[in-house]
Amino acid sequence: MRVVMFGYQTWGHRTLRALLDSEHDVVLVVTHPASEHAYEKIWSDSVAELAEAHGVPVVTRNRPDDEELYARLKEADPDVIVATNWRTLIPPRIFQLPRHGTLNVHDSLLPKYAGFSPLIWALLNGEPEVGVTAHLMDERLDAGDIVLQRSVPVGPRDTTTDLFHRTLALFGPITVDGLAEIASGRTDFTPQDRSAATFFHKRAEEDIRIDWHWTAEELDRLVRAQSAPYPAAFTHHRGRRLEILAARVSEQRYGGTPGRIFYREGDGVVIVVGPDARSGRAHGLAVTRVRTEDGRELPAAEYFTTMGGYLTERP
Known part of the structure; x- marks a missing residue:
């Protein structure tokens, strides 16, 4: 034809x-x-x-x-x-x-x-x-x-x-x-x-901004959905953009406030997440690799030198 x-x-x-x-x-x-x-x-x-x-x-x-x-x-x-x-x-x-x-x-x-x-x-x-x-x-x-x-x-x-x-x-x-x-x-x-x-609709910047009230399973899928060469899912730490390049659902359950940088688990750093985070019944997101605002890629355990503080949607 x-x-x-x-x-x-x-x-x-x-x-x-x-x-x-x-x-x-x-x-x-x-x-x-x-x-x-x-x-x-x-x-x-x-x-x-x-x-x-x-x-x-x-x-x-x-x-x-x-x-x-x-x-x-x-x-x-x-x-x-x-x-x-x-x-x-x-x-x-x-x-x-x-x-x-x-x-x-x-x-x-x-x-x-x-x-x-x-x-x-x-x-x-x-x-x-x-x-x-x-x-x-x-x-x-x-x-x-x-x-x-x-x-x-x-x-x-x-x-x-x-x-x-x-x-x-x-x-x-x-x-x-x-x-x-x-x-x-x-x-x-x-x-x-x-x-x-x-x-x-088409994907845009707002679609890759991390909402720490999502469940760990949803956030794990978001990070994998935005795999390279797609634009990476991102958050903010101390007012600066931080891209989350790799993560997984935590092994243990964690409670507190969504976005809290909480605990080292294996090679990951667990962030408290979820709509019911305060109950302590949900898994966290174990972040394993990040990229900073100046383009440096490094293991999350090297980036987060101390626990505490929060990751936020906005600067």
């Missing part, structure tokens, strides 16, 4: 690579310009460079809503559009243009975690598995009929970085296999259960 691809960052790069290696003919690529957004500067393999290296024409747009692009798409005469990690609304006149519509490839198990940063949100929420969905695009974001869906388990100490690499490996195969389903003439794809749908 003649394929136009809308794609961006490493997800788009991996998808385009699979399409170029397939039996399909990639006739045009549409991608976003490079971004300075914290979450778009990482996993930023260039879709444009890969397309140009293979002689595929490239159009760069923030939003695909102008007449010039529409004319280019009509001229390309695609059988199908493939969209991967496209960050803005694709209007109906474009996603309905190809004979077989538009196949969107999204890194969540839809209908849950539509929208942005699905792997981070899923890990934060303790999901047992994550995955990738190939679905036909319609007027609602990430809501069209499911062509294929594949999942991978979430391990007890997995980070978002682990899940990124595990799900990235699914993008090429699910795209090519999804196109095979469409080319076969199938139309009986699976409607999404909209009663189970959830939609998440």
Whole structure:
């Protein structure tokens, strides 16, 4: 089939690579310009460079809503559009243009975690598995009929970085296999259960600020969700920003006030946490590695030379 691809960052790069290696003919690529957004500067393999290296024409747009692009798409005469990690609304006149519509490839198990940063949100929420969905695009974001869906388990100490690499490996195969389903003439794809749908916003600075009233289990997941190269979860100590790079749920239970720097446990320093911290029935968060405001990374046991004092949300 003649394929136009809308794609961006490493997800788009991996998808385009699979399409170029397939039996399909990639006739045009549409991608976003490079971004300075914290979450778009990482996993930023260039879709444009890969397309140009293979002689595929490239159009760069923030939003695909102008007449010039529409004319280019009509001229390309695609059988199908493939969209991967496209960050803005694709209007109906474009996603309905190809004979077989538009196949969107999204890194969540839809209908849950539509929208942005699905792997981070899923890990934060303790999901047992994550995955990738190939679905036909319609007027609602990430809501069209499911062509294929594949999942991978979430391990007890997995980070978002682990899940990124595990799900990235699914993008090429699910795209090519999804196109095979469409080319076969199938139309009986699976409607999404909209009663189970959830939609998440982009991650921002406020989303990685540590609230010591969260439980130790929730904070452990937050630290693992914000694994490098994602921006690290942070707090403040003595008025200065302190990033928490590694932590775990404490072995013992600790009581007191949330944020209290309390006790050395193995190679970690336990912070009192939780909405019911004063009861002493909850585990603390054993912080094991930190990064200071001036960029120094060091074990928490070296940074916290004495116990006492508090970690706070604000300076």
